[in-house]
Amino acid sequence: MELFLQQVLNGLTLGGVYSLVALGLTLVYGILHVPNFAHGAFYMAGAYSAFFIMTKLGLNYWWGMLGAAVVVALISVLSERLVFHPLRKAPYLHHMIASIGILLFLEAGAQAIWGADFHRMDTPYTQLLEFGGLTLPAQRLLIIVAAFLLVGLLQLFLKKTVTGATIVAMAQNREGAALVGIDATRVAMMTFAIAGALAGMAAVLYAPINLVYTSMGNLVITKAFVIIVLGGMGSVPGAIVGGLIIGFAEAFGAFYISTDYKDIIAFALLVLILSVRPQGLFAKGAH
Amino acid sequence: MKIRSPLFNSTTGWLLLLALAIAFPFLAGNDYHLTVMSTAYIYAVATIGLNLITGYTGQYNLAHSGFMAVGAYTVGILTVDHQVPFWIAFFLAGVFAAILGFFVGIVSLRLKTHFFSIFTLCVGYIMYLVIEKWESLTHGTVGIIGIPAPPDVAGIDFTSPRPQYYLVLFFLVASLWIMHRIVRSLLGRTFMAIRNGDDLAQALGINLMRNKLLAFMLSVFFAGLAGALYAGFVRFIGPGVASVEHTFDMTMYMLVGGIGTLLGPLLGAIGVPWLTQYLQVLQDYRFVVFGPLLVILVIFLPYGIVGTYMNRKRRKEALAAQAAAPAAPRNVTPISGAKGATHA
Numbered sequence: 001m002e003l004f005l006q007q008v009l010n011g012l013t014l015g016g017v018y019s020l021v022a023l024g025l026t027l028v029y030g031i032l033h034v035p036n037f038a039h040g041a042f043y044m045a046g047a048y049s050a051f052f053i054m055t056k057l058g059l060n061y062w063w064g065m066l067g068a069a070v071v072v073a074l075i076s077v078l079s080e081r082l083v084f085h086p087l088r089k090a091p092y093l094h095h096m097i098a099s100i101g102i103l104l105f106l107e108a109g110a111q112a113i114w115g116a117d118f119h120r121m122d123t124p125y126t127q128l129l130e131f132g133g134l135t136l137p138a139q140r141l142l143i144i145v146a147a148f149l150l151v152g153l154l155q156l157f158l159k160k161t162v163t164g165a166t167i168v169a170m171a172q173n174r175e176g177a178a179l180v181g182i183d184a185t186r187v188a189m190m191t192f193a194i195a196g197a198l199a200g201m202a203a204v205l206y207a208p209i210n211l212v213y214t215s216m217g218n219l220v221i222t223k224a225f226v227i228i229v230l231g232g233m234g235s236v237p238g239a240i241v242g243g244l245i246i247g248f249a250e251a252f253g254a255f256y257i258s259t260d261y262k263d264i265i266a267f268a269l270l271v272l273i274l275s276v277r278p279q280g281l282f283a284k285g286a287h
Numbered sequence: 288m289k290i291r292s293p294l295f296n297s298t299t300g301w302l303l304l305l306a307l308a309i310a311f312p313f314l315a316g317n318d319y320h321l322t323v324m325s326t327a328y329i330y331a332v333a334t335i336g337l338n339l340i341t342g343y344t345g346q347y348n349l350a351h352s353g354f355m356a357v358g359a360y361t362v363g364i365l366t367v368d369h370q371v372p373f374w375i376a377f378f379l380a381g382v383f384a385a386i387l388g389f390f391v392g393i394v395s396l397r398l399k400t401h402f403f404s405i406f407t408l409c410v411g412y413i414m415y416l417v418i419e420k421w422e423s424l425t426h427g428t429v430g431i432i433g434i435p436a437p438p439d440v441a442g443i444d445f446t447s448p449r450p451q452y453y454l455v456l457f458f459l460v461a462s463l464w465i466m467h468r469i470v471r472s473l474l475g476r477t478f479m480a481i482r483n484g485d486d487l488a489q490a491l492g493i494n495l496m497r498n499k500l501l502a503f504m505l506s507v508f509f510a511g512l513a514g515a516l517y518a519g520f521v522r523f524i525g526p527g528v529a530s531v532e533h534t535f536d537m538t539m540y541m542l543v544g545g546i547g548t549l550l551g552p553l554l555g556a557i558g559v560p561w562l563t564q565y566l567q568v569l570q571d572y573r574f575v576v577f578g579p580l581l582v583i584l585v586i587f588l589p590y591g592i593v594g595t596y597m598n599r600k601r602r603k604e605a606l607a608a609q610a611a612a613p614a615a616p617r618n619v620t621p622i623s624g625a626k627g628a629t630h631a
Binding site: 094106 | 341345347394395398400401404406408409410412416417420531535538542574575577578579580582586589
């Protein structure tokens with residue numbers, strides 16, 4: 001039973017991180033219908049910015065996280081302005097290739113600056129917490145709490161504020177949103193900024209457990225794609241639920257099946273589900 | 288309606304290129320240049336395959352390098368672990384990639400546009416991870432060492448760089464010729480019709496699934512062939528062959544040269560590696576330059592070198608034709624990489 005609960009906690013940790021990354025991806029998809037392959041590189045850039053702030057500027061973990069959020073939001077907005085905006089009327093293939101270009105640039109850039117080595121990120125939360133037989137590293141608890149807090153805040157922002165509502169409106173109907181006077185450019189920039197900030201913070205939350213390296217975003221972004229395809233592209237609740245499903249599937253799969261193959265589980269799940277339901281698990285209508 | 292540029296399509300232009308390729312070993316200063324060129328040719332064969340499914344049929348397959356790895360590992364595993372003669376393994380590599388392509392295709396091709404790409408991205412990752420983790424079959428991260436060189440054919444010994452170069456060149460020319468035949472046939476037109484709009488293609492009575500599946504299998508057959516050539520040429524393979532970065536590389540070759548043209552991917556696959564050779568400093572960081580280049584190309588020059596040249600030439604011809612016969616309808620529009628234009 002304790003082992004089982006331990007896996008539940010692991011699943012929540014993974015699911016929290018995946019949800020944060022997938023949320024940014026799904027928001028951007030909802031607005032621009034762009035599958036942003038560079039989102040994983042944004043995640044990586046977040047971890048490196050925090051690493052830089054903490055080691056070179058000597059600031060603490062929380063400043064690192066704030067800095068990462070700001071830096072990645074800027075990178076994200078810049079890529080929207082410089083790359084996706086000029087391509088907004090181009091065929092879908094061009095978006096994908098351009099986002100791959102950004103991804104390759106950011107990865108090579110990080111490697112040119114910091115080298116190909118793996119770095120360890122320090123966290124002030126190294127203690128082990130005990131709950132009646134369950135041990136939980138404080139960092140994992142932080143991930144779970146912070147992820148759910150951020151997801152909750154995002155939901156409040158989207159549902160309760162006018163600015164948030166403009167994002168939802170544009171995701172629902174672009175022309176309709178433009179008709180009622182919503183500034184498409186502003187909403188697109190804001191969405192990219194939020195998506196970038198979420199990816200950056202997710203990276204800083206997860207990096208102390210999982211090291212910092214240039215290709216750290218690749219698996220995460222691919223899993224985030226799996227999540228939003230399962231949850232319905234552009235759907236916010238879908239990204240959260242999908243993130244938790246993949247997180248739990250991996251935690252339990254690693255424990256009960258094989259740690260070697262745990263990274264395959266998410267992809268195998270996608271292949272399996274799309275083979276039976278090409279429209280995804282929660283999506284309405286065909287893609 | 289033949290609206291192809293005479294320079295690129297004429298037999299003379301291609302024969303000139305072939306003559307240059309045949310003369311290359313005598314012009315190249317050393318064996319290293321031959322190796323670079325042979326590797327470029329191998330990737331050109333794979334890129335030609337990717338161009339069939341992406342450039343001509345409009346489906347961006349991100350598992351392409353995975354299929355290349357399938358071809359390479361077929362040769363590696365069969366020759367090293369099971370002592371199968373090289374040429375039999377070589378033949379099986381393409382066939383096996385195509386068979387696997389059939390099963391991946393029937394599932395993935397039901398999805399459209401980026402859903403297809405995301406799905407194949409995941410398939411590519413599964414291939415990579417299976418190769419890396421299934422040690423009893425693939426030797427895991429160690430890779431397969433000591434793959435035999437292609438054995439003699441008609442007394443030609445393929446152990447030195449020069450015959451190897453000609454062997455690779457032979458398969459490149461054969462691939463290009465087959466691709467030329469496909470593209471100019473009704474089948475090729477069918478693929479392009481699907482690229483330009485699958486609803487319209489379906490309305491014309493084209494069986495979408497069957498044709499997409501055929502294009503996919505043909506495309507990965509070339510990837511498997513390239514993988515087999517790679518295994519016989521480099522004679523060592525690791526899981527890295529399957530990594531998605533190689534698909535990104537091939538995408539760049541395709542895009543630099545001109546997506547959806549016959550010459551474009553060839554030009555890119557040969558030109559870009561040579562450019563990287565001269566930017567030695569950039570070897571590891573080449574994407575600091577090539578990443579933005581990819582973005583700039585997509586924004587400003589989406590049809591690549593060949594496509595842009597052909598568009599310009601076609602526009603000139605159209606203007607000339609219009610001037611000659613003002614009443615003639617203007618039915619010539621620039622080709623498009625993916626959608627909404629005339630057949631290339």
